[in-house]
Amino acid sequence: MTAVQPAPAAQPVSPRPGSPAPVRPGGTYGRGVRRPSPPLSERRRRTPVPRTVAGRVRALTGAVVVALAALVAVTAVTVGNARDGVRVIGHDAGPQVVATGNLYFHLTQMDAQLANALLIGNTADLGTRRSDALARFDQSRLAAGDALLRAAKLADEPTExxxxxxxxxxxxxxxxLAGQALLLDERAAHRAGPPPGDVIAIYRQATDLxxxxxxxxxxxxxxxxxxLVRTTYESERRAVLAGQFWVIVLGLVALGLLVLLQLFLYRRFRRMLNPALAGVTAATVILLVASSAMLVGxxxxxxxxxxxxxxxxxALSxxxxxxxxxxxxxxxxxLDPGRxxxxxxxxxxxxxxxxxxPEGSNVDRYNAAIQRDLADGDIVRSRFLGFLGREAEHNMLPGHLNAFDDVxxxxxxxxxxxxxVRQLARARQxxxxxxxxxxxxxxxDRVFAQxxxxxxxxIAIHGRAFDDAVKKGDDGTRGWDVGLPIAGLVLIGLVLAGVRPRLAEYR
Structure with missing residues (x-):
């Protein structure tokens, strides 16, 4: 019986130069053989730009959602900046400044009434009595103490x-010191005029203090x-102006993307109108107009x-x-001839x-200039400087013109x-x-009271303008912190609801 020899094992054949690598069953390349790069045309087809209708719908929808979210976020931040400005000016540092301004007045009023009481002495037949001056002194003292306590409570810095x-x-x-001067003056029981020297010495210490x-x-x-009020106003004003610009830009971008999405859906699906997207577009226009108007206000x-x-x-305080x-x-x-x-x-x-x-180099020339410029009632406000000169610029407030003329x-x-008074004093009368x-x-003293x-x-006219502006500022942003997130969620939900039926056609 002849033995059958087994067939020799097949030897691996080396590929010829330039020929493709052998492919194993299943279409895989051999081990150790590097897969060649695909052609350039194939790589271009793999770019992230969507090639299908569904992909483009999703991309446009995502862009609309991002634009609407950015619009809502920027509007919310800008509203917060406006609210912070109103809070600082109307409820925080602003009232504190007014309180300290009143403090300055009450302190000067205390010193004025102390001087009146010492000048009057024990004379009872003057139009102003010593007891009246002391009563006003105590009233101003209490008001100054209250203003100081309020300023201390409102202080939020160590230096303040x-x-x-x-x-x-x-x-x-x-x-x-005031109490000592009044006690010595009462013991002296002098008539109206300069008090004794020891009283003047103590009063000088008090008024210098x-x-x-x-x-x-x-x-x-x-x-x-x-x-603080001025820096807050400038910074918040710049922030609101910048926010207003970006609100308009993002609003227009969102509207442009919404229009582009609806046109694309119209061309591909032959749908004349998408109710949900049309509603979002209208709502975005309303949101853009309302937020812009609110920020302007x-x-x-x-x-x-x-x-x-x-x-x-x-300034007026x-x-x-x-x-x-x-x-x-x-x-x-x-009271004090020595000074x-x-x-x-x-x-x-x-x-x-x-x-x-400018021509008032002494009290006589100053008075002559005031009498000449104000006596005829023809007030040319451009001539005036100082606190009242600057006040002439605010003549648009109701009642301001008459009130300023009275001042x-x-x-x-x-x-x-x-x-x-000075003429009589110089004449030794x-x-x-x-x-x-x-x-x-x-x-x-009575003319000064007028x-x-x-x-x-x-001041009350400006106080009413201040309170009214602060109230309007508070009311202008009320509800926006809650309404904006809700509006954003509703708009995004409507966008997704509008495109969902179209995307469902490709499933």
Whole structure:
């Protein structure tokens, strides 16, 4: 029987140069053989740009959803910036500045009434009695203490808290010196006129403490918080303007994508109208218009609260306090002959800060300029500088024009009465000068009361403008923090609901 030899094993055949690698069953390449790169045309077909109708619908839908989400997010951030601006100006630093501004006035009023009480002495037949001056002194003392406590509570910086505490301590020292001066003056029982020298010495300590310590600290509190209000206003205003720009841009982008999506669906599916997407488009237009109008309104409310309200209240409160201090300088002029020239120059400096006249190099020339420019009632506001000169720019508020004219007229009368007091004092008619200062309805002190009342009416007009702007600012953003997320979810849900039936056709 012949043995059958097995067939020799097949030897692997090396591929020829340039020939493709052998393929195993199943279409796989041999081990160790690198798969060649696909042709360039095939790689181009694998780019991320969708090639199918369903892919393009999904891509456009995703772009619309992202644009709507960005629109809602940017609007929410911008509304928050506007709300922060109204909060700082209307509820935080703004009221604190007003409180410290009132503090400055009450402190000057305290010193003015102390000077009046010492000048009156035990004379009972003047138009202003010593008891009346002391009653107003106590009233201003309580008001100053309340304003200091409020400023201390509102202080949110270590420097502000320290200044408030130091002011409280300085006020206590001033009250102690004032009490000593009043007690010595009461024991002296002098007639109207300069008190004894020991009384004047203590009063000088008290008024120097007021002018060199208390009033600068009160002004620093006002200045710090006023700076915070101004920087907050500028930063929030810029943020709202930038947000308004991006709201408009994103709104237009979202609308453009919505229109593009609907046109694509119309061309591919021959559907004239997609109700859900049409509703989203209309709602986006409404959202864009409403948010833009709201932001424009918030910018206007911020400007009104800051410019017509806060700035004017602060300036006029400062002018009122300086005027009160100048009114006290009239009394000090008669009370302390040793410092009469100093008090006259200080009075002129304070008057110039309230209403500046370049030709007023001394009190007589200043009074002549005021009488010449204000007596005929033809007020040319461009001539004036100082606190009242800047106030002339706010003549668009209701009632402002008449109130401002009353302030200028009573200020003219006050300067006229001051000139009369000084003329009598220079003529050595001391009793007549004191009578012109504190006695009767035509006294300088009574005329100043009319001027101060007119100033308060003008401040009240700006106070109402401030409160109204803050209220409108609060109302303008109310509900947006809740409504915006809901609106965004609804819009995105409608977009998905609008394209879902079209995508279902490809399943």
């Amino acid at each position: 808290e320290r200044t408030a505490r130091e002011s409280l301590n300085a006020l206590a020292r001033y009250e102690r 007021m002018k060199l310590d208390l009033l600068p600290k009160a002004y620093n509190l006002t200045l710090d918080n006023g700076t 918030q910018l206007d409310h911020l400007r009104t609260a800051k410019t017509d309200g806060f700035d004017s209240i602060l 400062r002018a009122r306090a300086i005027s009160t201090s100048a009114n006290a300088d009239q009394t000090r002029y008669l 009469a020239d100093t008090y006259e120059q200080v009075y002129l400096s304070k008057s110039q800060s309230v209403l500046y006249r 200028l007229e009573t200020y003219r009368m006050f300067q006229q009465s001051d000139a009369r 001391q009793d007549a000068a004191i009578e012109a200062r504190l006695g009767g309805d035509r006294s300088s 001027y101060d009342a007119a100033m308060q009416r003008l």
